[in-house]
Amino acid sequence: TFVRTSPRLRHLAKELGVDLATVRGTGLRGALTEEDIRKAAALESSSV
Amino acid sequence: MVVGEFTQDVDVVVIGAGPGGYVAAIRAAQLGKKVVVVEKDEVGGVCLNRGCIPSKALISAAHHYEIMTHASNIGIQAEGISIDYGKVQEWKESVVKKLTDGVSSLFKGNKVERVKGEAIFVNEKEIRVVSGYEGSRYRFNHCIIATGSRPIELKPFPYGGRIISSTEALSLKEIPKTMMVIGGGYIGIELGQTYAKLGTKVTVIEGLDSILPGFEAEMSRLVTRNLKKLGVEVYTNAMAKEAKQTDHDITVTFTTRNNEEKQITADYVLVTVGRRPNTDEIGLDAINMKMTDKGLIEIDHQCKTSVPNVYAIGDIVPGPALAHKASYEGKVAAETIAGHPSAIDYKAIPAVVFSDPEIASVGLNETEAKEQGLKVITGKFPYAANGRSLSMNAGDAGFVKLVANQETGLLLGGQVVGPEASNLIAEIGLAIEMGATLEDIALTIHAHPTLGEMVMEAAEGALGQAIHQINRQIK
Numbered sequence: 001t002f003v004r005t006s007p008r009l010r011h012l013a014k015e016l017g018v019d020l021a022t023v024r025g026t027g028l029r030g031a032l033t034e035e036d037i038r039k040a041a042a043l044e045s046s047s048v
Numbered sequence: 049m050v051v052g053e054f055t056q057d058v059d060v061v062v063i064g065a066g067p068g069g070y071v072a073a074i075r076a077a078q079l080g081k082k083v084v085v086v087e088k089d090e091v092g093g094v095c096l097n098r099g100c101i102p103s104k105a106l107i108s109a110a111h112h113y114e115i116m117t118h119a120s121n122i123g124i125q126a127e128g129i130s131i132d133y134g135k136v137q138e139w140k141e142s143v144v145k146k147l148t149d150g151v152s153s154l155f156k157g158n159k160v161e162r163v164k165g166e167a168i169f170v171n172e173k174e175i176r177v178v179s180g181y182e183g184s185r186y187r188f189n190h191c192i193i194a195t196g197s198r199p200i201e202l203k204p205f206p207y208g209g210r211i212i213s214s215t216e217a218l219s220l221k222e223i224p225k226t227m228m229v230i231g232g233g234y235i236g237i238e239l240g241q242t243y244a245k246l247g248t249k250v251t252v253i254e255g256l257d258s259i260l261p262g263f264e265a266e267m268s269r270l271v272t273r274n275l276k277k278l279g280v281e282v283y284t285n286a287m288a289k290e291a292k293q294t295d296h297d298i299t300v301t302f303t304t305r306n307n308e309e310k311q312i313t314a315d316y317v318l319v320t321v322g323r324r325p326n327t328d329e330i331g332l333d334a335i336n337m338k339m340t341d342k343g344l345i346e347i348d349h350q351c352k353t354s355v356p357n358v359y360a361i362g363d364i365v366p367g368p369a370l371a372h373k374a375s376y377e378g379k380v381a382a383e384t385i386a387g388h389p390s391a392i393d394y395k396a397i398p399a400v401v402f403s404d405p406e407i408a409s410v411g412l413n414e415t416e417a418k419e420q421g422l423k424v425i426t427g428k429f430p431y432a433a434n435g436r437s438l439s440m441n442a443g444d445a446g447f448v449k450l451v452a453n454q455e456t457g458l459l460l461g462g463q464v465v466g467p468e469a470s471n472l473i474a475e476i477g478l479a480i481e482m483g484a485t486l487e488d489i490a491l492t493i494h495a496h497p498t499l500g501e502m503v504m505e506a507a508e509g510a511l512g513q514a515i516h517q518i519n520r521q522i523k
Contacts, residue, residue, distance in 0.1 A: 004458065004483030007393075014389040029456060031483060 004031035016041035053176075055185040058084045060385060061175060062192045063167045063330065066093020068362030068374030069194030070151050072382045076192075077158040079386035084186055085160055086167040086177050092148040094196055095371040098215045101147060103238055105140040106218065107402050110245035122441055131246060133223050140218075169331035172355055190357050190385045193345065194378065195330060197323035197363035202230065204290050210298040210316050211291060214239060217318045224248050224315035228300050230288045232259030234401040236320035237271060241403055244278040251312050253286040253302050260401060264413050267465045270446045271403045283310075291317060325364040340366065349391045351381040359385070373397050396461065396480045400470040405445045408473035411461025411480045414451050423454040427486065427510025429502045431466045433517050436497040442467045448502040450476070450486065450510055457485035462506075468499050475503055486510050 005013075005020065009032055013020050016037060023040045025032040062073045065087035073085045090097050116129045155162050163186075165179030174187050199213040207213050217239050225248065229240040232254030244250040252259065252275070259275075259282060260268040275282055285305040292299045299313045325343050332339070338346045338354035345353055345360040353360050359381040362374030376394065383390035396411040417424045431437040431445040446465025453460055462476035479489055489507035494500045508514040 006482045010393050011390075014391060014393075017389070029485075 004029065009034060009037060013037050018044065053183045053185060055174070055187055056084075057187045058082050058161075059188070060084070060190045060192065060382075061086065061167075061186050061188040062194060063175070064093060064194035064196055064362075065091040065151070065162070066194060066196045066362065066374065067095045067371040068196070068378040069093065069192065070155070070378075071375040072192045072194060072361060072378030073160045074154055074158050075379050075382035076385060077160045079382065079388070081382075081386060083158075083160045084163055084188075085155065086163045086165060086175070086186075088164065088166045088179075090148055091151045091155070091162065092144075094198075096147050096151070097144055098218055100371055102140050102144055102218045103214070103235075103242075104402055105143045106136070107238060107242050109136045109139070110242045111404070114245045119441075131223065133246075134221070137219065137221070167330060169334045172335050172357065175331075188357075190359065192351075192378070192381050192385075193330070193353075193358065193360045193364060194362050194374065195326040195364055196374075197325050197369055199320070200322045200324050202288065202319050202321055205230065205288065205317060205319050207319070210293050210314075212316050212318050214318070214320055217243075217316070220316075226297075226314040226316075227251075228298075228312055228314040228317045229253070230300075230317060230319045231321040232256075232261075232282065232284070233320060233322070234260060234403070236318065237275075237403050238401065239318060239320070240280065241271075241275060241278065244275070244280045245404075249279065251281045251283070251314070253283045253288060255285070255287055257284055259284065260403070260407070262399075263401070263407055263409060264415060264463065267407045267409075267446070267463060270405055270465050271401075271407065274404050323363065323369055327364050349393070350384040351377050351392065352384070368397060368399060370397060370399065394481070396477055398473045398477050400473065402470065405466045406469040407446075407463070407465045408469040409461070409463045410473050410477045411459070412451055413461055413463055414449075417451050417460050422460065424460065425452050425454040425457075425486075425510050426450065427452075427506040427508070427514070429506040429509055429514070429517065431499075431502070434497075434499060434502050434505075436499050436501070437466070439497065440467060440499075448472065448506045450489070450503070450506045452486045452510055457487055457511075459484050459486065459489070462503070466499075472499060472503060475500065 018037050018040045023036050027033040059081040060076045060083045062069045062085045065085050073083045077083045116126050165177040167175045167177050170176050177184050205211050214235050223246045227243050227248050227250050229236045229252045232252050240250045240252050258268050286302050288302045290301050297313050298317055299311055301311050327343050335355050344366050345364050347360050347365045351359045351361050361377035361381050363369040380390045398410040400408045414426055428447050428449040430447045432443045449463045451461040459479050464472045486507045494504040505514050512519045
C-alpha cells in the first residue's frame with residue numbers, strides 16, 4: 001500500500017488525470033518519478 | 049416566513065467557522081469564490097475557543113509552575129511561588145482572542161462575509177440563518193458543512209452544576225481542591241494532569257484496560273508513571289455508575305477492575321468520554337443527506353456528500369476528530385468546488401497528546417503494522433541517551449521509535465514519547481509522505497545537540513548501526 005511518491009507528485013498525477021496505480025515507477029526501488037507520470041499522461045492522451 | 053426576510057445569492061456557503069470551516073472559506077475566497085460563513089458562536093470554533101488552544105495555554109501555565117517548584121535537582125530553588133488563577137485565565141483568554149481576531153481579519157482580507165446565526169437547510173440550494181428574531185436566506189451553488197462536534201453526555205451524569213465538560217474545565221474561576229475525571233482519553237488526561245500540577249487532587253477512571261486508548265501500552269505507561277508521581281489515582285477497567293450532588297461537593301460511585309464498588313467525593317466531575325457530531329439541528333432531513341449509523345456524514349475522496357453540491361468536512365465526517373484533519377479537508381472541499389483536481393490523499397495524520405510526557409504518533413505503530421501482515425523492522429532511541437535531552441533535565445522521558453517495512457526499508461510510522469514529541473513527529477510525518485526509507489533518515493544530517501537527533505539514531509538503530517546505543521543482534 002505504501003508506494004514511494006511525494007505529495008507533489010501525487011498532486012501532479014491528479015492534475016494530469018493519471019491513475020498512479022497504473023504507472024510503473026522507474027526510480028529507486030520502483031519509486032515513481034515526475035517523468036514516469038508525464039509519460040503516462042502523454043500515452044493516455046495519445047491513445048484516446 | 050419572518051417579515052423582511054430576503055434571499056441573497058452566493059457561490060459558497062460555509063456552515064461553521066472552526067478549523068475546517070474557516071480554512072475552507074479562506075481557500076474558496078482565494079480561488080475567486082464569493083463566500084459567506086455562517087457561525088452561531090465565535091469564529092475559530094471549538095479548537096480556538098474551547099479546545100486545542102485554551103487547553104494548551106493552561107498546560108503551559110501548569111508546566112511553568114511545575115518547573116518553578118521542582119527544579120531543586122538542578123540547583124534552583126524558589127520560595128513563595130504562588131498562582132493567581134484569575135490572571136492565568138485572563139492570559140488564556142487573551143491568547144484565544146488574539147487568534148480569533150486573526151481569523152476575523154483573515155476573513156476581511158479575503159473578502160469572506162461572516163454571518164452570525166444558526167443555519168438550517170431549506171432545500172439543496174438554500175439555507176435559512178436564524179439569529180434571535182431575525183432570519184435571512186442564502187441561495188448557494190455550493191455548501192460546505194463544517195459544524196464540528198460537542199462533548200458526549202453520560203446518561204447518569206448530565207452536564208450542569210458540578211458535572212462539567214471540557215468547556216467548563218477550561219474556564220474554572222479557581223483551582224479546585226479535588227476533581228474526578230471520567231474518561232482517560234487525551235482530553236481527560238491533558239486536563240486532569242494540568243489540574244494535578246496546579247495542586248488539585250485528581251482521580252481518573254477509565255473503562256478500558258489502559259488510559260489513552262489508541263496508543264501503545266509502552267507509551268501510555270510513561271504517562272501513567274508521571275500521573276502517579278503527581279498523586280493522581282488512575283482506575284482502569286472502571287465504570288462510573290452514579291453521582292450525588294450536594295451544595296458543596298459531588299460523590300461518584302463506580303466499580304473497579306474487580307467489580308468492587310467505590311465512592312469518591314470531589315469538587316467537580318469532569319466527563320470526557322468522547323464527542324458527538326453536530327449533524328442534528330441543521331435540517332439535514334430536508335435534503336436527504338446520507339449518514340453513517342454513527343450520525344456522521346458520508347463523503348467521497350473530495351468531501352462530496354450524497355447531495356451533489358453539498359460538501360462535509362471535519363468532526364462530522366469519518367476519521368479522527370482532529371483540527372488538522374478538518375483543515376486539510378476544508379482545503380480539498382474548497383479546491384474541488386473551484387474546479388481543481390484535489391482529493392483526500394494523505395498517507396498519515398499525526399496525533400499528539402499534550403500530556404506529560406507528550407506523546408505523538410504518525411502512521412502505523414508496530415502492532416498495527418503487524419496486524420496488516422507486514423514484516424516490520426523497528427528502531428527505538430531513548431531520551432536517556434540523547435545529549436540535548438539530558439541537558440534539558442529530561443533524561444527520564446521516553447523514546448523515539450520508528451517502524452519500517454523490513455524488505456524495503458520504507459517508513460511506515462513513528463511514535464515519540466517525551467518533551468517536544470509534538471514537534472518531533474513532523475519530520476517523521478514528512479518522511480512517510482515522501483516515501484522515505486530508514487536510510488534516507490539515517491543519512492540526513494541532524495543538528496547537534498538536538499532532540500531531533502533521536503529520529504536519526506532510531507533509524508540507524510533499526511539498520512543495526514546506531515552509534516549512541518548498543519545495537520541489537522540482527523538475525
